[in-house]
Amino acid sequence: MAGGAARVACGLRLAAVIASRASAVILSCFARAMTISRIDFSLLDFLVIEAENSARAETANMLRGFGVTRLREFAGIDAAMAEIERHPPHIILCDWMMRPLDGLSFLRKLRADPARPYAQALVIMINEQASADHIQAALGEGADSYIVKPFRAATLAAHLVQVMTGQKMRRAE
Numbered sequence: 001m002a003g004g005a006a007r008v009a010c011g012l013r014l015a016a017v018i019a020s021r022a023s024a025v026i027l028s029c030f031a032r033a034m035t036i037s038r039i040d041f042s043l044l045d046f047l048v049i050e051a052e053n054s055a056r057a058e059t060a061n062m063l064r065g066f067g068v069t070r071l072r073e074f075a076g077i078d079a080a081m082a083e084i085e086r087h088p089p090h091i092i093l094c095d096w097m098m099r100p101l102d103g104l105s106f107l108r109k110l111r112a113d114p115a116r117p118y119a120q121a122l123v124i125m126i127n128e129q130a131s132a133d134h135i136q137a138a139l140g141e142g143a144d145s146y147i148v149k150p151f152r153a154a155t156l157a158a159h160l161v162q163v164m165t166g167q168k169m170r171r172a173e
Contacts, residue, residue, distance in 0.1 A: 039164075045070040047089035049080045049106070050126070051098050055149070059093060059126075062153045066160070077101040081109065088118035091163070096127035096138065103127070104141055111142035122163045126151075 046068050050056035056073055063071055072089065074080035077098050084092070092110075096103035103125055111119055125143040127134055135146045144163040147155060 039066070039161075041066050041068040042070070044068070044091060045072075045087070045089040047072045047074070047080060047084065047092045047121075049074050049077060049092065049094040049098065049103070051075050051095065055095070059156070062156050063093075065153060066157065077103075077106045081106070084110070084118045084121070085116075088116075089121055091122045091124070091160070093124045093126060096125055096129070096134070104137060107138065107141040107143055124159055124163060 041063075046063055048056055048059050048063070048071065050059060050073075053075070056075065060071055060073055072080075072083060074083065077094075078101065080094075094103045094106055098106070101109075107123060107125070110121070110123065113119060122144045123142065124145045124147055125138040126147050126149060127138070128149045130148045138146050145159045147159055
């Protein structure tokens with residue numbers, strides 16, 4: 001199958017199942033066939049949880065720069081979790097350093113019941129801490145990737161491709 005036809009076929013398969021659940025397996029075919037500049041993010045629903053207004057706006061602007069059109073933003077985990085329960089997103093970007101509930105507690109809550117539709121959402125944890133212990137804790141609780149602040153759009157793009165192709169980060173040793 002020619003490259004263009006393969007991308008179209010892959011995109012059609014993705015579109016057929018994206019409404020039910022965005023798993024790494026489904027997104028893998030789509031993301032491998034295209035570079036970050038060619039991925040159609042308009043099919044995916046993103047949710048950003050970040051207490052700092054400027055950091056939340058910067059992350060949201062990066063996502064919009066990639067063509068994301070379905071984006072919800074929250075300053076707190078409780079409000080975000082209520083929205084997630086009503087309308088599960090495909091990809092969640094969550095800051096670890098939240099109050100009163102932190103990002104690690106959020107991950108535990110999100111992944112607690114695998115039967116819930118939102119438990120399958122892809123999660124990228126964001127934190128200022130780059131220690132192996134922090135990375136291992138986040139991945140151990142179910143994060144699909146971990147980004148250290150501050151980060152550039154290229155870093156976010158690389159992590160999005162990573163989680164969409166099912167390449168989960170390895171735990172720090």
